[in-house]
Amino acid sequence: MLKCSFCGRRAVYNRRYAGTLLCDRCMVKSVERRFRRAMGEHRLVSPGERVALAVSGGKDSVTCMHLLADYCYRKNCELVTVTVDEGIEGYREKSLPIARENAELLGVEHFVVSFKQAFGVTLDKIVKLAKRKKTEFNPCTYCGVMRRSLLNQAARELGASKLATAHNLDDEVQAIMLNYVRADFSRLYRLGSKYPPREGFVPRIKPLREIPEKEVALYALLKGIKVHLGVCPYAGGIHTEIRDFLNQLETNHSNSKFMILRMFDRMKPRLAEAVPEFEMRECKVCGEPTSASICKSCELLQGLGLKQGQKTLISASF
Amino acid sequence: MTKLGEITVEVKVIGQRAARKIKVPQKTRIADLLDQLDQNRETVVVRLNGKVVAEEERLADGDSVEILTVVTGG
Numbered sequence: 001m002l003k004c005s006f007c008g009r010r011a012v013y014n015r016r017y018a019g020t021l022l023c024d025r026c027m028v029k030s031v032e033r034r035f036r037r038a039m040g041e042h043r044l045v046s047p048g049e050r051v052a053l054a055v056s057g058g059k060d061s062v063t064c065m066h067l068l069a070d071y072c073y074r075k076n077c078e079l080v081t082v083t084v085d086e087g088i089e090g091y092r093e094k095s096l097p098i099a100r101e102n103a104e105l106l107g108v109e110h111f112v113v114s115f116k117q118a119f120g121v122t123l124d125k126i127v128k129l130a131k132r133k134k135t136e137f138n139p140c141t142y143c144g145v146m147r148r149s150l151l152n153q154a155a156r157e158l159g160a161s162k163l164a165t166a167h168n169l170d171d172e173v174q175a176i177m178l179n180y181v182r183a184d185f186s187r188l189y190r191l192g193s194k195y196p197p198r199e200g201f202v203p204r205i206k207p208l209r210e211i212p213e214k215e216v217a218l219y220a221l222l223k224g225i226k227v228h229l230g231v232c233p234y235a236g237g238i239h240t241e242i243r244d245f246l247n248q249l250e251t252n253h254s255n256s257k258f259m260i261l262r263m264f265d266r267m268k269p270r271l272a273e274a275v276p277e278f279e280m281r282e283c284k285v286c287g288e289p290t291s292a293s294i295c296k297s298c299e300l301l302q303g304l305g306l307k308q309g310q311k312t313l314i315s316a317s318f
Numbered sequence: 319m320t321k322l323g324e325i326t327v328e329v330k331v332i333g334q335r336a337a338r339k340i341k342v343p344q345k346t347r348i349a350d351l352l353d354q355l356d357q358n359r360e361t362v363v364v365r366l367n368g369k370v371v372a373e374e375e376r377l378a379d380g381d382s383v384e385i386l387t388v389v390t391g392g
Contacts, residue, residue: 002375013370059388213360213388214388222370229386229387247361
């Protein structure tokens with residue numbers, strides 16, 4: 001039996017990058033400590049703020065909901081949660097009730113916004129249209145752009161001063177690598193524990209950014225938190241290739257993910273020089289903030305011959 | 319039939335297939351079993367006889383191993 005490096009109980013996890021073994025209790029405490037440290041060190045939330053958290057029902061967002069609910073209670077902040085229903089049959093209808101159930105359990109308000117309502121079309125329909133048009137198409141591009149826009153609108157409507165997302169260490173390092181591969185300076189520059197404030201955008205925070213995905217999952221499992229572990233039917237492509245590559249790298253060379261993150265954080269102040277300054281304006285079609293004449297969501301929808309649907313949005317589910 | 323120096327463990331990958339019995343050399347670590355099954359340790363949590371354990375634990379004859387895939391993002 002392997003013993004915890006701190007208390008001698010049976011270990012449940014070998015934190016190879018730190019050279020320590022952790023039992024269930026020490027593992028839970030360690031994740032909570034890291035979460036609080038990230039919140040405090042980067043001053044992600046101040047007392048009196050209203051924080052909107054994007055919750056899918058998956059392990060990361062539900063775990064983040066539990067941690068943030070406790071933190072906000074202690075720090076006198078208000079937490080509200082938002083689920084985006086993209087319209088993916090057989091997937092979102094399974095995770096949405098889990099998001100709602102956890103919100104009810106914690107006494108946190110939960111709202112649902114949908115692609116159908118905001119853009120007039122579901123992701124399933126977009127995929128069908130793109131196939132018919134035979135365009136070069138990655139559903140994650142459409143989903144990511146539209147989801148970000150919708151979450152920003154929802155957070156603004158809810159009067160939130162911060163928009164929290166549950167991106168973990170693995171997500172952040174994958175995004176760094178993806179932007180390297182695509183040589184996308186401006187997207188790379190926007191990564192970090194919090195985004196630089198821009199007009200029309202609710203500042204975003206990522207409290208789980210320095211917690212590996214496996215540790216988030218273990219935390220949820222050890223705490224008995226109900227989560228959805230399904231896989232999006234559209235997952236794949238370069239995102240998955242980069243994820244698999246990074247996991248193999250971490251297996252063979254532990255601490256690689258943290259090193260990539262640390263290197264990026266050190267380089268980030270210098271990236272500002274390489275990113276051209278731009279003025280924010282209103283999208284001609286939907287009025288959302290954008291650096292171009294029309295926003296990316298409208299550009300993508302127009303590319304498929306779709307018009308932007310009527311905006312908003314909020315429907316409370318709890 | 320199990321050969322000398324071999325043990326038999328029951329392995330179940332949650333959500334994929336029914337449990338199956340696998341023969342491995344004595345003192346095999348869970349991490350080695352995961353390699354054999356082409357499962358990356360960064361993406362799974364393992365329960366040994368119902369309890370979550372570190373992948374460096376060694377297997378014994380008759381052990382039950384559950385592999386839960388936890389990295390699901392895309």
